[in-house]
């Protein structure tokens with residue numbers, strides 16, 4: 068867990084973000100709300116975007132990718148019922164912002180990113196902020212991380228054409244995954260729950276994510 072987050076000039080903006088964009092729109096898990104009030108989102112975007120860091124929209128992070136809108140991150144984390152003892156898998160590290168939140172909320176975080184420059188940048192930011200319970204891996208996360216399975220929760224931050232079977236298999240019994248599923252233009256954010264070895268799927272919200280590119284995702288020529 069992070070121990071080096073100091074008060075900064077954006078604490079007030081974070082409080083407003085939590086109150087108006089998150090609690091005000093139905094996010095209930097107090098641990099998620101507290102973590103989002105703590106983690107300095109402005110540290111995960113380029114200088115030119117810092118002043119927008121707590122606004123209600125995604126922000127470009129390079130390589131044609133974005134850090135997701137705070138509300139969608141909060142819906143995702145809220146739905147997972149994350150516990151401090153959890154070992155979790157994140158697919159799509161991006162800037163590392165959601166990774167930092169997972170590191171605040173869980174014991175151990177494995178995060179896979181296909182773009183090496185994003186992975187290295189996120190790793191450096193996370194280390195600078197004092198997170199020491201995170202491993203960032205470069206690769207095709209649509210296949211999961213079988214060597215470290217099973218996971219207590221899985222978060223997929225890129226849109227898949229369907230729920231990737233290897234990811235479902237890497238959930239422990241009773242565990243949850245949140246994943247955007249659907250065509251490139253618009254998807255459904257789905258909560259997938261493994262019960263008696265089978266998936267129970269609930270729709271959380273409509274959304275539009277960048278694509279999951281890989282063996283269990285879209286091909287790189289899809290966009």
Ligand code: SAM
Nearest residue numbers: 134159161162164165180181208209279280281
């Ligand atoms: N959660 C991230 C954050 O807080 O900045 C934002 C993630 S961004 C919406 C989606 C990320 O998924 C991109 O960085 C993209 O490169 C990555 N991605 C897409 N396909 C992937 C795959 N097969 N394996 C790993 N990462 C992938």
